[in-house]
Amino acid sequence: MxxxxxxxxxxxxxxxxxxxxxxxxxxxxxxxxxxxxxxxxxxxxxxxxxxxxxxxxxxxxxxxxxxxxxxxxxxxxxxxxxxxxxxxxNQSNRMYLQAALQKTERLVQEFGDLMIQRRKDVKRLGDETVTLIETEGGDSALIIEKIRDSFSEVVEAMDQDARLLQEMTRTDPLTNIANRRAFDEVLADAARAWTEQGTPFSLIMLDIDHFKRFNDTYGHRIGDQALITVAALLREAGKSFAKENDCTFIPARYGGEEFAVILPGVVQNDAMDAAEDVLAKVRAYNFVIRDADGGVIERGIRLTLSAGVAEVLPEWNGNFTDRIVDAADKAMYSAKRQGRNRVRLYVEGGF
Incomplete structure (x- = not known):
């Protein structure tokens, strides 16, 4: 020893x-x-x-x-x-893993429910087909028409299932905005449009200030309420910005208390305006803390965000998705170092 x-x-x-x-x-x-x-x-x-x-x-x-x-x-x-x-x-990592497993379990359950429903529909289709043949006699044209109608109903329902499953795998179950998978796909599409057509795009990374302290004070259930509310405010600000600027505003939950907004076709100055709009809306919001029964525990709670903005740059010369995420992240952490509750723009060589 x-x-x-x-x-x-x-x-x-x-x-x-x-x-x-x-x-x-x-x-x-x-x-x-x-x-x-x-x-x-x-x-x-x-x-x-x-x-x-x-x-x-x-x-x-x-x-x-x-x-x-x-x-x-x-x-x-x-x-x-x-x-x-x-x-x-590793305590927090285990909590995130548990949440991910619970989400997966919910998806499997919902998928199973859909499959059971479609199995019932197919069985019903078979029963109706037999009944038609038995009751309609020799009118083959009528039988075929009704069978086709029944098949069309089942196919349409299965198409709806496919769309629902696609949406489920791309939506954050807590906040009901795009999840990390959807974020990665949309960002890759924006980078492809930049590479092939020269269409610019910007990215905003946002983080709730002092969220760990908020969770420690009010608990994770209230913390989830805050995440849901911030996501709703993000969507609301995005709708106004997209309408005023005739552009696309795609909010996503990046992970934990961190959010992101992809802005295809938007340059950095307009992206800065979008970020300021989001911060102002969250800053002005009067959060109300409620218990499990819906009763008001505390009013007048204020939350703020720190945000970093980056526009894709031609000098990056490839790997645009990783570069723009890193750039917006650096700008966001610069905002935190400078006092939080503010927006910072990424400048190449300035971080």
Whole structure:
């Protein structure tokens, strides 16, 4: 078993609450060289990670404190600490996986229901065909006409099923706007139009500010209400913008609390206007928190969005879908760094 031994140290620049962090770790017996101090500083810094829920931050800090109190800096303790930390960090991934599995289960159930219904329709068609032959006697023309009508009804119903299934696989079940699959397909179409016809397109990436904190405060059920409302406001703003500018506005849920808007044929200045319209509509909306029975818990809740806008650029010279997503993402995170609740435009070489 290997133990790191602390050598002498003459300089420390990091401090917290008036005390050098290095001195604090000295008191806790943390080895001065090797991986332990790096891990301690890394886990301590997770308090600032906005993507982590408050309970995850608290569990990580408790884990770190308990480790420092035990003063067990063996290899076994290090590996155990890493494993426990990863288990806490993967908590949100497991939640997303569970949600995805539930969505898949719903789709399978709906598909099964459709197939059962069509099986009944086909059986009914067979029964009606036999009845026609038995009752209509030798009038073959009438029999054939009625059988064709029955087949047409079943075929039309199956066509409707196919359209419904296609829509189900392209729609986010929570917000009822385009899902990630539909987003990828539409973005690929826009990139193809740019490559083949020179038709410009822009992309807006939007993220709800401090949504982790909102979820921690009000719970995931209320968080879902907020996502549904933001998506509805996004659609509403999109309809107005598309009508005024005679263009297409395609909103999608990109993932989690992040949304996207694809704007085929729209240049960056107009896309900036569209993003500002969306932010203004969400900013002005008075969110009402309701309990499971529909009763009002709290009024006057305000949410804001940060947004990044990018237009496809000829100098990218290929791989336009990935490039424009990266560009809009960079602009969005620039908006967050500059205070949130704002829109930033991607400028090549400026990020």
């Amino acid at each position: 290997r133990h790191d031994t602390p050598p002498s140290r003459t300089h420390c620049d990091f401090s917290c609450n008036g005390e050098k962090i290095c001195e604090t770790m000295d008191k806790a017996g943390v080895p001065a060289r090797g991986r332990w101090r790096t891990l301690v500083l890394y886990m301590r810094g997770m308090q600032e990670y906005e993507q982590l829920a408050e309970d995850q931050k608290a569990r990580i800090q408790n884990l770190l404190i308990n480790t420092l109190r035990s003063k067990d800096y063996s290899d076994e303790s290090y590996e155990s600490l890493i494993q426990q930390k990863n288990d806490i960090l």
